[in-house]
Amino acid sequence: MHTFIKGIEYFLPEKRESNADLKIDNPDWIIDDIEKKTGVTTRRISSNNQTATDLAEEACKKLIKSGLETQDIDFIILVTQSPDYTLPTSACILQDRLGVGSCIAFDVNLGCSGFVYGLAISSSLISSGLAKQGILVCSDTYTKYIDKNDRTCRPLFSDAAAAVHISIAKDDLMGPFELGTDGSGFDKLIVPSSGSRIDSCGMVENRLYMSGADVFMFTMDMVPKAVNSLLYKSDKKIEDIDLFIFHQASKLVIDSIIRRLDLPEDKVFVNMKDIGNTVSATIPIALSDAIKDNRINTGDLIMLVGFGVGYSWGGCLIKWQ
Amino acid sequence: MHTFIKGIEYFLPEKRESNADLKIDNPDWIIDDIEKKTGVTTRRISSNNQTATDLAEEACKKLIKSGLETQDIDFIILVTQSPDYTLPTSACILQDRLGVGSCIAFDVNLGCSGFVYGLAISSSLISSGLAKQGILVCSDTYTKYIDKNDRTCRPLFSDAAAAVHISIAKDDLMGPFELGTDGSGFDKLIVPSSGSRIDSCGMVENRLYMSGADVFMFTMDMVPKAVNSLLYKSDKKIEDIDLFIFHQASKLVIDSIIRRLDLPEDKVFVNMKDIGNTVSATIPIALSDAIKDNRINTGDLIMLVGFGVGYSWGGCLIKWQ
Numbered sequence: 001m002h003t004f005i006k007g008i009e010y011f012l013p014e015k016r017e018s019n020a021d022l023k024i025d026n027p028d029w030i031i032d033d034i035e036k037k038t039g040v041t042t043r044r045i046s047s048n049n050q051t052a053t054d055l056a057e058e059a060c061k062k063l064i065k066s067g068l069e070t071q072d073i074d075f076i077i078l079v080t081q082s083p084d085y086t087l088p089t090s091a092c093i094l095q096d097r098l099g100v101g102s103c104i105a106f107d108v109n110l111g112c113s114g115f116v117y118g119l120a121i122s123s124s125l126i127s128s129g130l131a132k133q134g135i136l137v138c139s140d141t142y143t144k145y146i147d148k149n150d151r152t153c154r155p156l157f158s159d160a161a162a163a164v165h166i167s168i169a170k171d172d173l174m175g176p177f178e179l180g181t182d183g184s185g186f187d188k189l190i191v192p193s194s195g196s197r198i199d200s201c202g203m204v205e206n207r208l209y210m211s212g213a214d215v216f217m218f219t220m221d222m223v224p225k226a227v228n229s230l231l232y233k234s235d236k237k238i239e240d241i242d243l244f245i246f247h248q249a250s251k252l253v254i255d256s257i258i259r260r261l262d263l264p265e266d267k268v269f270v271n272m273k274d275i276g277n278t279v280s281a282t283i284p285i286a287l288s289d290a291i292k293d294n295r296i297n298t299g300d301l302i303m304l305v306g307f308g309v310g311y312s313w314g315g316c317l318i319k320w321q
Numbered sequence: 322m323h324t325f326i327k328g329i330e331y332f333l334p335e336k337r338e339s340n341a342d343l344k345i346d347n348p349d350w351i352i353d354d355i356e357k358k359t360g361v362t363t364r365r366i367s368s369n370n371q372t373a374t375d376l377a378e379e380a381c382k383k384l385i386k387s388g389l390e391t392q393d394i395d396f397i398i399l400v401t402q403s404p405d406y407t408l409p410t411s412a413c414i415l416q417d418r419l420g421v422g423s424c425i426a427f428d429v430n431l432g433c434s435g436f437v438y439g440l441a442i443s444s445s446l447i448s449s450g451l452a453k454q455g456i457l458v459c460s461d462t463y464t465k466y467i468d469k470n471d472r473t474c475r476p477l478f479s480d481a482a483a484a485v486h487i488s489i490a491k492d493d494l495m496g497p498f499e500l501g502t503d504g505s506g507f508d509k510l511i512v513p514s515s516g517s518r519i520d521s522c523g524m525v526e527n528r529l530y531m532s533g534a535d536v537f538m539f540t541m542d543m544v545p546k547a548v549n550s551l552l553y554k555s556d557k558k559i560e561d562i563d564l565f566i567f568h569q570a571s572k573l574v575i576d577s578i579i580r581r582l583d584l585p586e587d588k589v590f591v592n593m594k595d596i597g598n599t600v601s602a603t604i605p606i607a608l609s610d611a612i613k614d615n616r617i618n619t620g621d622l623i624m625l626v627g628f629g630v631g632y633s634w635g636g637c638l639i640k641w642q
Contacts, residue, residue, distance in 0.1 A: 081409075102502055189409065
């Protein structure tokens, strides 16, 4: 599609949580072992009153400060699984807070595949002529769902927002896409007592559950297929791709993908160490860090692949401009 | 856009609530006065265990039964503000339950504007080449949010799901669109204690609040503007439109729109009496009923306008095929 990423900014909440902090709450955890698997040493934790919309607002403001004119914003698409309210949609709150005039605004409920889905949706809105440019923002506060003694989730997940300026392009820079779903795994990464499953006027549990082994197996099955499908669709080989940015699920997951696909390690960008798994925000945050690290040059072919909760996955190729 | 509505089906939960039922809980309510304003005599109420995904599943199954092949479904877009879970997205659960293979699946969080937004998103996915056809389904169970003594909301809102088969077309049958947002009204129709605003492990209130007067003023300001903007964009006059289908907010709202725009009454389809205000499902349900009533013929030009929670509004023209 004739669209491109014109700017990226992200925002991390101030509060840091180290692995030593985990040990205080869980003296029996062997932190070295956990750290080897996760690759994460520090996570960011939203404060009690800090919502996904608050984080998204900060990321979007950075984008506006860096030159995006509010009158040019035709859409605000917020990818989140921790909206401020069940209704209204949080994107409307953002539109008002950012001082953007009337525009297309809605939330998309997706997790780790959400950024790539969001690229597909926003690029389609541009391709179809309904918009020329706008903001795609990924923001979540999963840590609010996580029990302090949950050894599967707590060492991984972190809170953040990333805002991306998507704009019309002269050339075909975005795509192909590979977007898929396997809802048979819907209960493997879930907040079971949420949404309509909360008893009204009952006690809220609101806790995240992840079957790590199941999600890992799904990932190892599906991500290589998605990568190969994208290569096939675009008539490219692994050698043609300048940089792979996978959802920063964990070190174990990314290492396993590298092995399974026999990818050159230096072509796979990894930055979860000080940031953690920030759900749909990991890919745009990694893109932004890769640019700062001079890992991306104009004309580079980059493959993005997100995967997880749903199960849902989304991959695409972008030609960097 | 070169897309069209190839089929519509809807599902209403079995349980009916009459206005006499309201009187039992609220002896001081003057039912005749309420009924004159709302135009609603019967609402449908989902049972305790019946979620928006359950209703959506029934509507989608009807669509499949009426001829849509599951292998042809490239996307399932679920518009809902009462998802089963905060995560995963309910569209993934639908994909699995319907026996649809891997496809694009996500929830969009929008209310009364959601069907038109959903048409825009799904038509854009088709226009951009990411899909050829799929299901747009609108489903909500707002009645679960409503206090039995809430005189503003209870006489209006009703539960339902409507599933629409959107497909690629040879001709330009869909559009133009008019999609807008005014988030300054985010707190005028809201479940204040929901999403991140629920205290975890606290009591859930989970109640809908609507400032009827504010929402009415927004509607009277914005809907005529949206209608005129669509006429301007398409270079049409009111006389050129064969049927207007507005979101079935209430009789008072639709009558006021008719007066404000000086519309011929027989060109405005109204069917809320036995169904109530089913949020994003009202427009596809009305479309379906209008077809059954022989109010729509091939080649007819139909204007759809949804508006409400957000504030958010969406209007479009469709040429019926």
